[in-house]
Amino acid sequence: MNVLIFGSGGRESAFAWSIGQSSLLSNLFIAPGNPGMAAFGTCVDLDWRDRDAIVHFCIREDIHIVLVGPEEPLVLGLGDFFAEHPNLAHIHFIGPQAEAAQLEGSKDFAKAFMQRHGIPTAGYRSFTKNELEAAKMYVLSYDGPYVLKADGLAGGKGVVILDDVVEALKELDSMLGEAKFGPASSRVVIEEHLTGPEFSVFVLTDGENYLLLPQATDYKRVGEGQTGPNTGGMGAISPVPFVIPEVLGVVHREIIRPTIEGLQAEGIPYCGFIFFGLMLTPEGPKVIEYNVRMGDPETEAVLPRLDEDLLALMIDAARGHVNTRPVAVKSETAVTVVLTSPGYPGNYPKGLPIVGSELASEGSLLFHSGTALRDGQLVTDGGRVLAVTGMGSSAEEAIAKAYAHADQINFEGKQVRRDIGTIYGLPAKK
Ligand code: AMP
Numbered sequence: 001m002n003v004l005i006f007g008s009g010g011r012e013s014a015f016a017w018s019i020g021q022s023s024l025l026s027n028l029f030i031a032p033g034n035p036g037m038a039a040f041g042t043c044v045d046l047d048w049r050d051r052d053a054i055v056h057f058c059i060r061e062d063i064h065i066v067l068v069g070p071e072e073p074l075v076l077g078l079g080d081f082f083a084e085h086p087n088l089a090h091i092h093f094i095g096p097q098a099e100a101a102q103l104e105g106s107k108d109f110a111k112a113f114m115q116r117h118g119i120p121t122a123g124y125r126s127f128t129k130n131e132l133e134a135a136k137m138y139v140l141s142y143d144g145p146y147v148l149k150a151d152g153l154a155g156g157k158g159v160v161i162l163d164d165v166v167e168a169l170k171e172l173d174s175m176l177g178e179a180k181f182g183p184a185s186s187r188v189v190i191e192e193h194l195t196g197p198e199f200s201v202f203v204l205t206d207g208e209n210y211l212l213l214p215q216a217t218d219y220k221r222v223g224e225g226q227t228g229p230n231t232g233g234m235g236a237i238s239p240v241p242f243v244i245p246e247v248l249g250v251v252h253r254e255i256i257r258p259t260i261e262g263l264q265a266e267g268i269p270y271c272g273f274i275f276f277g278l279m280l281t282p283e284g285p286k287v288i289e290y291n292v293r294m295g296d297p298e299t300e301a302v303l304p305r306l307d308e309d310l311l312a313l314m315i316d317a318a319r320g321h322v323n324t325r326p327v328a329v330k331s332e333t334a335v336t337v338v339l340t341s342p343g344y345p346g347n348y349p350k351g352l353p354i355v356g357s358e359l360a361s362e363g364s365l366l367f368h369s370g371t372a373l374r375d376g377q378l379v380t381d382g383g384r385v386l387a388v389t390g391m392g393s394s395a396e397e398a399i400a401k402a403y404a405h406a407d408q409i410n411f412e413g414k415q416v417r418r419d420i421g422t423i424y425g426l427p428a429k430k
């Protein structure tokens with residue numbers, strides 16, 4: 001099988017690492033990839049927006065299966081393009097088409113879908129830019145915290161949570177009135193504020209049945225103790241101690257199955273990964289968001305625990321041959337720590353030389369994210385630069401291995417959050 005992965009981050013690095021080990025693999029290409037991924041396959045200068053180049057490339061390299069890492073190409077119809085193009089339609093495409101990708105591409109679509117199918121989620125109201133005054137009246141009608149969400153894709157920045165009503169009114173002006181997130185905030189979803197620890201559940205589905213992958217939780221805030229601004233993710237742990245079988249049973253019954261059956265009932269095909277962002281509230285698990293892809297950095301913790309051939313699973317999904325079951329998983333704990341640029345998630349420099357990345361670290365894997373080669377020197381090239389995943393028979397051991405690895409790699413101003421693996425948000429024990 002010849003495989004093409006679209007993407008260039010830590011998530012795609014973990015995919016390339018995993019697929020690179022498949023006995024079914026002939027050639028692996030990553031577009032555009034990064035210097036670390038060159039160890040697993042061939043990085044190619046191919047832009048997912050360049051449709052003609054994609055057609056030529058896929059024919060020339062006889063691509064059999066395509067996997068899309070990030071959401072944007074899916075929301076903008078890359079899957080539809082493959083399905084509809086006479087020279088590409090035979091290629092297995094892992095990722096939903098644009099209609100189903102609205103589960104992530106439009107919060108309003110996702111909320112209405114959950115409401116139609118009785119899937120537990122925060123209560124909400126949705127307002128367009130023409131309904132700014134109504135949105136303000138709504139906010140004035142209850143006590144905060146106020147959860148305001150831009151409807152469309154906003155690069156992970158579109159959710160604003162405010163305690164103060166005056167701040168919330170100002171934010172509505174900015175989102176709806178002044179198009180703070182461009183067209184993405186021409187509609188805003190205002191949600192009931194939920195509380196509880198968060199976790200991520202991943203499935204690979206053919207639209208009818210699904211494979212349950214290991215769960216994970218990520219660490220979104222930049223600072224220790226869940227403080228500071230939100231980031232793309234500073235680390236992850238898998239498994240998640242509080243996701244006990246009873247919780248998972250409810251997630252299957254009330255969330256995963258109704259989602260897949262809902263898509264089927266509405267005649268919306270889906271082949272690919274679904275990432276359920278969940279909160280364990282006092283009333284049980286509820287959906288915070290859907291993503292139509294795997295998580296980053298969760299993938300870097302989830303895939304090293306997988307005890308099956310990922311490429312074989314993807315081919316089964318593409319052929320519609322999935323049988324609902326949990327996949328085989330290693331019992332070890334995986335802890336992923338992300339090394340970020342100084343200043344991230346704000347402005348940060350690029351091009352800082354990286355040292356120590358060539359050294360192996362026992363029981364830990366290295367995944368490149370924002371790196372580049374400049375005159376043969378590995379340098380920083382993004383906010384999240386590298387991810388290391390420590391594996392251990394306990395969380396403590398996995399944490400120790402991840403930090404031992406993270407500490408032997410250096411660049412000027414390197415930021416590492418030191419409490420990855422700690423579980424936050426659980427109610428205090430009585
Ligand atoms: P999202 O971009 O939808 O993942 O939201 C970002 C973060 O905002 C989530 O990870 C939660 O921590 C928080 N959040 C989103 N929706 C809610 C909600 N209804 N109640 C409380 N927190 C929320």
Ligand code: GLY
Pocket residue numbers: 218232233291294295296297298
């Ligand atoms: N780690 C959260 C995400 O990938 O959206």
